[in-house]
Amino acid sequence: MKECIIRADGLTKKYGSFTALDKVDIQVKRGDIYGLVGDNGAGKTTFLKLVTGQIFPDGGELALFGEHLPAQMEKNRKRTGAIIEAPGFYPQLTIGQNMEYYRRQKGIPGKATVDEILELTGLADKKGKSAGHLSMGMKQRLGLAIAMIGEPELLILDEPINGLDPSGIIEIRNLFLRLNEEKNITIILSSHILPELEQLATVYGFLNKGCLVEQISAESLKERCNSFVEIQVDDAERYAVLLDKLPGEVKYQVLPDNNIRIYQGEEDSIVYSRLASENNIGIYKLEQHQLTLEQYYMNTKKRGQL
Amino acid sequence: MMNYMKSEWYRITHSREIYVITAILCGVTFLLNAVLALVARADKNFPYATVNFSLNMLIGSMPMLFVAGGVIVWRLFADENEIGTLKNAIAYGIPRHHIFMAKCVVSIAVSLLSLVMVAALYAGSACLLLEGPAEEPLKQLFSGIGASLLCAFSAVILAVGLLQYCSKQSSAFGWWVIIIIGVPAALAFAGMKYEIAARISAWLPWNFLRLETVANMSGSRGMWTTPEGLMKCLIAGIAGIVIFTFAGITMCKKQEV
Numbered sequence: 001m002k003e004c005i006i007r008a009d010g011l012t013k014k015y016g017s018f019t020a021l022d023k024v025d026i027q028v029k030r031g032d033i034y035g036l037v038g039d040n041g042a043g044k045t046t047f048l049k050l051v052t053g054q055i056f057p058d059g060g061e062l063a064l065f066g067e068h069l070p071a072q073m074e075k076n077r078k079r080t081g082a083i084i085e086a087p088g089f090y091p092q093l094t095i096g097q098n099m100e101y102y103r104r105q106k107g108i109p110g111k112a113t114v115d116e117i118l119e120l121t122g123l124a125d126k127k128g129k130s131a132g133h134l135s136m137g138m139k140q141r142l143g144l145a146i147a148m149i150g151e152p153e154l155l156i157l158d159e160p161i162n163g164l165d166p167s168g169i170i171e172i173r174n175l176f177l178r179l180n181e182e183k184n185i186t187i188i189l190s191s192h193i194l195p196e197l198e199q200l201a202t203v204y205g206f207l208n209k210g211c212l213v214e215q216i217s218a219e220s221l222k223e224r225c226n227s228f229v230e231i232q233v234d235d236a237e238r239y240a241v242l243l244d245k246l247p248g249e250v251k252y253q254v255l256p257d258n259n260i261r262i263y264q265g266e267e268d269s270i271v272y273s274r275l276a277s278e279n280n281i282g283i284y285k286l287e288q289h290q291l292t293l294e295q296y297y298m299n300t301k302k303r304g305q306l
Numbered sequence: 307m308m309n310y311m312k313s314e315w316y317r318i319t320h321s322r323e324i325y326v327i328t329a330i331l332c333g334v335t336f337l338l339n340a341v342l343a344l345v346a347r348a349d350k351n352f353p354y355a356t357v358n359f360s361l362n363m364l365i366g367s368m369p370m371l372f373v374a375g376g377v378i379v380w381r382l383f384a385d386e387n388e389i390g391t392l393k394n395a396i397a398y399g400i401p402r403h404h405i406f407m408a409k410c411v412v413s414i415a416v417s418l419l420s421l422v423m424v425a426a427l428y429a430g431s432a433c434l435l436l437e438g439p440a441e442e443p444l445k446q447l448f449s450g451i452g453a454s455l456l457c458a459f460s461a462v463i464l465a466v467g468l469l470q471y472c473s474k475q476s477s478a479f480g481w482w483v484i485i486i487i488g489v490p491a492a493l494a495f496a497g498m499k500y501e502i503a504a505r506i507s508a509w510l511p512w513n514f515l516r517l518e519t520v521a522n523m524s525g526s527r528g529m530w531t532t533p534e535g536l537m538k539c540l541i542a543g544i545a546g547i548v549i550f551t552f553a554g555i556t557m558c559k560k561q562e563v
Contacts, residue, residue: 052397055562077399084397088390092321105313106398146394156397 002029005065005154005186006051012059013046013210020046022210023060028188028203030153033180035201036190037297042207044190045085048158051188052082065153078106081152083160087143091132095123095142098131099149106150113149121145122171136163144172148179155179157189161196169196176200198293206300214300225291229262229269231276232285236260239281246275258284307404310395314412323381328420331374335428338363343435356438358525361429361447365528366521368454369512372461372486374424375417379465382416383409384475392470393563402470402558409466410551414459425451446526450519453530456543457511460550461486467554471561487512511542 006028013021021043028034036044049055050062053074061068065076089098099114118124121141126134131142140163147155155176161169173196179185191197197204204221206214216224233239236258243250243262251263262272269288276283291299318324339360346355353359364370386392395405429447433440464485468478490512497504507513518529529535 052393053399054393054396056560074399074401077397080397080399082394082397084390084393086390088392088394090317090321090391091389092323093317097317097320101313101317102394104316105309105395105400107309 002031003066004028004063005030005032006034006188007063007066008047008050008060009062010060011047011050011057011062013043013050013055014058019210021050021057024207024210024212026205026212026215028154028186030186031180031184032186032188032203033176033201034186034188034203034205035197036188036205036207037194037197037293038190038207041209043210044207045158046210047207048082048084048156048188048190051156052080052084053077054084078150079152080154080156081147081149082156082158083140083143083147084156084158087139087146089131089139089142089146091130093131094128095131095134095145096127098142099127099145102146102149108150117145117148120148120175122168137165137168140164141168141172144175151183153185155185155187155189157187159191160189161191161193169193173200194294194297195292204293206297221293221296225293225296227288227290229272230255230259230285230287230289231262231272231283232257232259233276234258234282234284238279239276242275242279242281246271307400307408310400310405310408311412314408315415318382318412318416324378324416324420327378327381328423331420331424332427335424336431339428339431339435346437353523355436357432357436357440358438358443359523360432360436361443362521362523362526364428365443365446365450365526366516366519368450368515368519368528369486371421371451371454371458372512374421375413375458375462376465376482376486378417378420379413379462379469380475380479382413383466383469384478386469387473387475387563396563402561403555406467406470406554406558407551409470410463410554413462413466417458417462418455421451443526446528446531450528450530453528453536453539454511454515454543456540457515457546458543460511460543460546463547463550463554467550467557470554471557473563509538509542511539511546514538514542 004027006026008024008026010023010025011021012019012023024043024047026047036047038044046055050057051064064073065079067073067076090101093101095118096114099118100111103111103114115124118127121144123141123145126138134142140160144160147157161172164172176187177200180187202218204216204218205212236254239260240252240254243252253261255261269286273283273286342355342360346352392405396402429444465482468481469475472478472481490507490510493503493507493510494513497507514529518535520527530539
């Protein structure tokens with residue numbers, strides 16, 4: 001069984017009368033890439049701030065690497081790297097000087113470490129550039145580079161791909177995957193860019209108004225994102241009646257222009273084409289679809305779970 | 307804590323701020339002496355171009371060291387909350403009170419180095435450019451700086467604590483001014499009527515360093531030149547350091563960023 005790196009039990013955080021996080025239970029296991037999903041104000045950053053010790057909980061328990069006592073957690077935070085809200089660095093120093101500052105702060109021996117990380121994050125040729133004059137994407141890369149000093153076992157990243165250009169997003173995504181696969185670094189990250197999160201996360205946590213609505217592995221989510229068949233026939237009404245007569249409950253939705261969306265259970269799509277042809281219903285189109293994370297999220301929202 | 311101190315030292319020595327502040331202070335003090343000397347050249351009867359007059363300006367207002375220390379801390383740490391570097395240190399598991407203590411040590415060390423340079427240039431340029439005996443005013447000046455150092459350190463510690471605790475720079479600045487200048491001034495005023503206020507007021511460095519020191523054209527006599535006065539400086543300084551350090555640690559431990 002994999003070690004639990006972060007364990008939150010009934011974690012609660014209030015700001016005055018506003019409950020930012022309400023009895024949240026989250027488990028992040030070693031090797032996970034945990035994606036936190038939720039709208040603005042859902043509690044993602046609050047949770048990450050609690051994990052990084054920037055704010056204190058009002059209830060519940062939080063354990064980091066199995067330790068929940070504040071002093072032990074502080075020690076264990078030395079095994080982490082983080083970007084929360086915006087990357088923190090000194091604008092009056094160069095990229096190289098900022099890295100050197102944090103290398104000293106973290107007590108990491110050997111100056112070569114800095115060059116290695118700058119190479120990894122694509123900043124090697126900008127080492128002498130003033131950090132105050134960086135583009136948004138470059139700032140994000142510098143934040144990542146700082147978080148990665150000292151080979152952390154856990155990376156805590158709040159919107160890490162914000163401001164990155166498309167090629168930057170791909171590079172950073174591949175970097176995360178490589179760090180996760182090769183060095184078994186656990187990553188917890190929040191992002192509004194769900195298609196991007198979908199390509200990274202192995203576990204998802206859906207937050208809404210401070211509550212954890214669902215925690216689900218990427219595999220289970222894939223299963224749950226039942227693929228569906230969208231079929232366009234010449235008589236959707238009659239086809240719907242036929243669907244109702246099929247054994248078992250077939251979930252479907254009649255769409256405009258004689259389109260019907262059939263949420264597949266175990267059935268193969270051939271069953272639906274045969275059903276039409278055997279009953280002399282013409283088929284104009286038959287497409288097989290898979291729900292994306294974005295669609296799943298939106299559907300869950302529509303159902304009122306989020 | 308040592309690593310944090312090392313990193314801060316690295317940052318400060320690789321940034322322009324401390325060099326700029328020190329250069330400005332050196333420039334102002336040198337300019338002051340240079341102006342006095344120039345005026346004396348133009349007007350042979352100008353009575354103020356003396357080492358005594360120049361150095362008395364600081365001897366009579368030693369609390370300026372508090373302000374200089376506060377300005378240095380301000381320039382070094384004021385934007386930490388805004389640029390997110392404090393968050394990084396906390397997220398990395400450095401205890402808040404270690405951050406506070408490390409900043410205090412580094413600020414005091416940097417301020418002290420800056421003070422040595424400014425004081426050397428101030429006294430040196432006065433001796434070189436101005437007239438009159440230098441030995442006694444120099445003695446008064448350096449013994450005064452020595453006696454006021456602990457009080458100045460406590461002002462620096464307070465500035466560090468407030469800047470770390472307050473999310474807004476302006477609040478930190480306001481509180482510092484109130485505690486270091488406002489409260490002593492108010493108590494001195496209230497002391498005219500109430501005995502208890504007068505007693506407390508007499509132990510506040512902003513008051514006693516200015517009001518109990520005589521510095522004029524005929525010479526100066528710092529309150530630190532007497533054993534009682536020196537003891538008062540040291541006791542008030544130590545008390546300030548202890549109180550502000552304790553308050554800083556307590557406040558920073560509860561601070562959310």
